[in-house]
Amino acid sequence: DAGVTQSPTHLIKTRGQQVTLRCSPISGHKSVSWYQQVLGQGPQFIFQYYEKEERRRGNFPDRFSARQFPNYSSELNVNALLLGDSALYLCASNRQNTDTQYFGPGTRLTVL
Amino acid sequence: ILNVEQSPQSLHVQEGDSTNFTCSFPSSNFYALHWYRWETAKSPEALFVMTLNGDEKKKGRISATLNTKEGYSYLYIKGSQPEDSATYLCAFNAGGTSYGKLTFGQGTILTVHP
Numbered sequence: 001d002a003g004v005t006q007s008p009t010h011l012i013k014t015r016g017q018q019v020t021l022r023c024s025p026i027s028g029h030k031s032v033s034w035y036q037q038v039l040g041q042g043p044q045f046i047f048q049y050y051e052k053e054e055r056r057r058g059n060f061p062d063r064f065s066a067r068q069f070p071n072y073s074s075e076l077n078v079n080a081l082l083l084g085d086s087a088l089y090l091c092a093s094n095r096q097n098t099d100t101q102y103f104g105p106g107t108r109l110t111v112l
Numbered sequence: 113i114l115n116v117e118q119s120p121q122s123l124h125v126q127e128g129d130s131t132n133f134t135c136s137f138p139s140s141n142f143y144a145l146h147w148y149r150w151e152t153a154k155s156p157e158a159l160f161v162m163t164l165n166g167d168e169k170k171k172g173r174i175s176a177t178l179n180t181k182e183g184y185s186y187l188y189i190k191g192s193q194p195e196d197s198a199t200y201l202c203a204f205n206a207g208g209t210s211y212g213k214l215t216f217g218q219g220t221i222l223t224v225h226p
Contacts, residue, residue, distance in 0.1 A: 003155065033212065042116070042201055042216030043156075056213045090156070094212075099144050099163070099205065101214065103156040 002026070004104035006091050012110045013081050021076045021107045025093030031055075032074040033101060034066060035090040043090055049074055050096070078109075086111045114138055116204045118217035125192050126225050132188045133220040135202030139183035143207035146214060147176055147187055150199045159187075159200075192224040 005024045013019050025032050031050040035043035048056040049068035068074045072093075078085055088108050092101035117136045125131050137145060144163045148156040160169040165180040173190045189196055199221050203214035 031212070033214075035214075035216075040218065042118075042203075042218045043214075045213045045215065048212050056209075058213065099161045100146070100158045102158060103148075105153075105155045 023091030
């Protein structure tokens, strides 16, 4: 079975621009979560979506938004990019009511 | 704000050495503790999910223990091999309204020298 996939692998943007990151969960997984990982720190939770609805939200500004589609894939959008948004963005999926989240390889975003 | 701490930050061992590292987490509102292994340029790989106080889990040469009353978990690697070199992350999953939101430690970087 294919694992969690994310696109693109790398992205370079400039301050003020907007970016969209994409995630496809493992087949059969209905829950998708997004994390931001800054160098030297552990991943930080941004959002969790289940059945196309936002279930949990982390401490991130409103510039961050996400959505989940009927096929359970998800997009993370970040508006008005800041230098501090440079990070690895990880997507994870899991089945309903199970604990283990399976991660994709991430999208490396660089903001110049 | 939940605090999950891992120690040491990094560790260098020789092939064949056994090693262990620690994850500390809040002892209240506990639901589950996760361990992940993250090799460079790959996806974090789930190792264990631990939910019960006193839990011990084992996968090959890697094992983990859990103490929810005092808020810590140990990860052990027996007879380290160079392929064990990776960052090991623990993640705390609180119950209730925070269920499903993983709070990660900063990781322990393990380097195993041949």
